[in-house]
Amino acid sequence: MSVKIEVIEGGIPHQKIMIGGLVSTLVCLYLTYLNVLTNTEMFAFFGGLAMITALIWGSHTIKVLCSYGIGTGVPSAGMIAFGSGVIAMLLATKFGMAAPIVALVLAAVIGFILGYISNNILNMKIPAMVQALTEMAVVGALSLMGFAALITGGFTFAGLTTGEVSMLGMTVSSNQISFIGGGLIAVAFLLGAIAIQHPFNACLGPGWKQDRMLMLTAECGFLSMIVAAFMSFALISAGSAIISLIIAILGWAYTYNQYICLSKRDAAAWLDAKPIPDMEGL
Amino acid sequence: MSAVAAKPQAGGAMNPTAMAVGVVMLLIILALCWYVSPGAGLMALVGVIIGGVLIGFGTHFVPVGGAPAAMGQAPGIATGVAMLAAGAGLAGLFGGAWAAEQGLVVATITGGVGGGLMMAITCMMVNFVYVFGMGIPAASGKVLYDPITGDSQKEFKSQGTEGHGLPFVSFVGGVIGGFLAGAGGTIIYLQLLSLYEATLPAVMGLPPAQVIPIAVAAAGMFAVGLFLVNAVLTAYNITGTIEGPHDPKFKRWPRAIVASAVASALCGFVAILIVAI
Amino acid sequence: MEQIVFGIGITALTGALATIAGSAEDTESNIGSQGDPNSQVQLAPQMGFVHRIFNKAIAGEPPAYGLWCALGAGLAWAFMAMQINAVLAIVLGCVLAVLVQGVYATTAYLGRTASLAKFGQPVYVDILKSMTSVTMAHAFIAIFCTVTLCHLINGALGHPFPLPLLGLIWGIALGAAGSATGNPYYGKERQYQNQKFGAGVPISASGNIVRYAEAGERNSLDNGWFTAKIGGSASGVCFGLIVFLEIWRTILFEKISAGWGAIIVGILMILIFTVIDRYIEVWARKNYGPYTEAKVAS
Numbered sequence: 115m116s117v118k119i120e121v122i123e124g125g126i127p128h129q130k131i132m133i134g135g136l137v138s139t140l141v142c143l144y145l146t147y148l149n150v151l152t153n154t155e156m157f158a159f160f161g162g163l164a165m166i167t168a169l170i171w172g173s174h175t176i177k178v179l180c181s182y183g184i185g186t187g188v189p190s191a192g193m194i195a196f197g198s199g200v201i202a203m204l205l206a207t208k209f210g211m212a213a214p215i216v217a218l219v220l221a222a223v224i225g226f227i228l229g230y231i232s233n234n235i236l237n238m239k240i241p242a243m244v245q246a247l248t249e250m251a252v253v254g255a256l257s258l259m260g261f262a263a264l265i266t267g268g269f270t271f272a273g274l275t276t277g278e279v280s281m282l283g284m285t286v287s288s289n290q291i292s293f294i295g296g297g298l299i300a301v302a303f304l305l306g307a308i309a310i311q312h313p314f315n316a317c318l319g320p321g322w323k324q325d326r327m328l329m330l331t332a333e334c335g336f337l338s339m340i341v342a343a344f345m346s347f348a349l350i351s352a353g354s355a356i357i358s359l360i361i362a363i364l365g366w367a368y369t370y371n372q373y374i375c376l377s378k379r380d381a382a383a384w385l386d387a388k389p390i391p392d393m394e395g396l
Numbered sequence: 397m398s399a400v401a402a403k404p405q406a407g408g409a410m411n412p413t414a415m416a417v418g419v420v421m422l423l424i425i426l427a428l429c430w431y432v433s434p435g436a437g438l439m440a441l442v443g444v445i446i447g448g449v450l451i452g453f454g455t456h457f458v459p460v461g462g463a464p465a466a467m468g469q470a471p472g473i474a475t476g477v478a479m480l481a482a483g484a485g486l487a488g489l490f491g492g493a494w495a496a497e498q499g500l501v502v503a504t505i506t507g508g509v510g511g512g513l514m515m516a517i518t519c520m521m522v523n524f525v526y527v528f529g530m531g532i533p534a535a536s537g538k539v540l541y542d543p544i545t546g547d548s549q550k551e552f553k554s555q556g557t558e559g560h561g562l563p564f565v566s567f568v569g570g571v572i573g574g575f576l577a578g579a580g581g582t583i584i585y586l587q588l589l590s591l592y593e594a595t596l597p598a599v600m601g602l603p604p605a606q607v608i609p610i611a612v613a614a615a616g617m618f619a620v621g622l623f624l625v626n627a628v629l630t631a632y633n634i635t636g637t638i639e640g641p642h643d644p645k646f647k648r649w650p651r652a653i654v655a656s657a658v659a660s661a662l663c664g665f666v667a668i669l670i671v672a673i
Numbered sequence: 674m675e676q677i678v679f680g681i682g683i684t685a686l687t688g689a690l691a692t693i694a695g696s697a698e699d700t701e702s703n704i705g706s707q708g709d710p711n712s713q714v715q716l717a718p719q720m721g722f723v724h725r726i727f728n729k730a731i732a733g734e735p736p737a738y739g740l741w742c743a744l745g746a747g748l749a750w751a752f753m754a755m756q757i758n759a760v761l762a763i764v765l766g767c768v769l770a771v772l773v774q775g776v777y778a779t780t781a782y783l784g785r786t787a788s789l790a791k792f793g794q795p796v797y798v799d800i801l802k803s804m805t806s807v808t809m810a811h812a813f814i815a816i817f818c819t820v821t822l823c824h825l826i827n828g829a830l831g832h833p834f835p836l837p838l839l840g841l842i843w844g845i846a847l848g849a850a851g852s853a854t855g856n857p858y859y860g861k862e863r864q865y866q867n868q869k870f871g872a873g874v875p876i877s878a879s880g881n882i883v884r885y886a887e888a889g890e891r892n893s894l895d896n897g898w899f900t901a902k903i904g905g906s907a908s909g910v911c912f913g914l915i916v917f918l919e920i921w922r923t924i925l926f927e928k929i930s931a932g933w934g935a936i937i938v939g940i941l942m943i944l945i946f947t948v949i950d951r952y953i954e955v956w957a958r959k960n961y962g963p964y965t966e967a968k969v970a971s
Binding site: 234238292 | 411421479600607610613614616617620621655658666673
Binding site for chain 3: 462463464465466467468469473474475476479480482483484486487489490491493494495496498499502503505506509510512513514516517518519520521522523524525526527528529530531532533534545547550551552553554555556557558559560561562563564567568571609612613616617620
């Protein structure tokens, strides 16, 4: 391990964010299991919360990785995270109750090998690469599972591939109207892939602040949760979807407001309809 | 290709040990796949690896200049390499998936032509904007003469830049890259689709007609996912920008072949496990 | 026969929609300085050129448009699954997708600008208020056209992929085509209007973007107005050609000799575009001439 050039100015160390993110994501994912125990779909919103905590962890991982300068844009890191995560997540859904744990292990293995490939075979020689790609594959898999739980109420393969369609009062089981069959997984894929890279991409620069970036991640997460909650109306009961939607809107309004306050704190000036300031004296 | 990159810089060197480890990993995954699903699964995995390698190799041809290209400071197309390859390859996948019922060969070539057509139109329009919109002729910064047409490049390079626009060799590279990427994506999709269509009815206990939406969507999603993984790995290999097949960075392709093969084998194996266990 | 006429009609419609989408996409990204020209908007304050340009860095255009279009398509799909009329479902889905785009745009501007505090770049709230709405309007046109064409491909032409996956594919292709064609025109021709015409921007001039207009200070709406004329329309033609030709060759020639007809037509079209490209290149070399004398080439 060579010495990292850029110090993380204050803030919470990455290790802490990683452990906190991992634990709370797994806890939230398992809380959606209350749906099965109570035979409702009311607890689907925990999937959204799992997705948000995973994204917060993942966006900080991207910060750690991209402060080395990987030669291509920040967005590509989000793409590889979710590209490897989606494959691990789909296999893990076959394991029923153990799915989140299986997704974690499987994604870690895939991410580790991809990290080895980039660092050694492609000769990138970035010290944080292996760990970062491992973490990001896990984040990709777990946050996709969170999206799945939010939209369908569960994370089993059967639940993701079947849906119910009501026609003229009759309810018919259908595979076309489902998370995978309908292609909603593609939407979840990109919602996550953009939300994970946007906070660092938007906040990079000399004035980068950890709390501002993480607040933006939470904001992106809640924003993604709002639209995912809209999509969940098609697959779970309206009452449960409304619960998710209300929680998402409240969380989004709070984090968006906080993010604007933090930006106001960090900005050089906060002007409305003013000309370019005279910089000659600088 | 044993002649490694002309410039002895760290990024261009090859790591023989890691390459050997990569090949061993590839063989282990193939053996595992043979153990789990000797017939259809192994066939599908081989197809996925071929598709992934085609994507990884094809991305090297796509001329991408990144941010400097948008200022006319460097030749190539002004966008990210992974995303441009994805745009062309997915347009190819779209055509290939449409022709899926016409057999592997026709569908794969259809997908390739779709990707090549997308790149041909895009590259032509890029030169159109450079020449008629901005009055700038095309010039390469990496070679003195265009390897295909023999046109001299140096005197068409404006002052203080590394070249601009798309010289003919870059145009041809773009079309070849789009063709390979589109064909690769289509192969991955077709292999997974036929595997899923054959095995999902038994796995899920449903009639074959009902699993088709699942098979199509899952195979499509995996093709997109594998596509992005391979394209980003290649983007890492060429560190973001490349002018086309005449660029010295192009000589790094053996690394990307091994990397793409291992990554595709790994992801493809996991995708096959869904129906194998 | 009727089938083919119907197919050709749908093909023409998708081509037209794609042209509008490409044009709106490029104008939107130029007003927001998204994509590669963003690097200069980001660099300028660091070189001492504080500006009033919208700095909307949401990934590159291809992934961003992949998201907006996939999201619009996914929401439209969900609304259609709830038995809502297709037209209404697509409009509602696109409206929600555009709201997401608008929020992302504001957070990107605030984040990038706040991180530039060291160089004295202030946050202009009026930029947020006036530009975001304009980019959202353009983005709505682009997303609506793309989702509609995906729905036509899926519903009327029978492509096997579900609507959201088509949205992802054509969204990424839209962003790739729009950024490839439109970026140089905005990045070189508009941002560096103070540099020599007919030459690339010297690397030493990086960051010195034009910040003042004919009267007053340049804002990003001026940039959209300027680039819509060539960059925007060229992007529209580019994406329109891609979608139209891809579907046209499949609809008309797929039946000929078991699929080989479409392949041969596709290859012929690639050759035609190659010839056009070569003609453009040679035309420029002949008419613009070299910058320096040929004999120094060694």
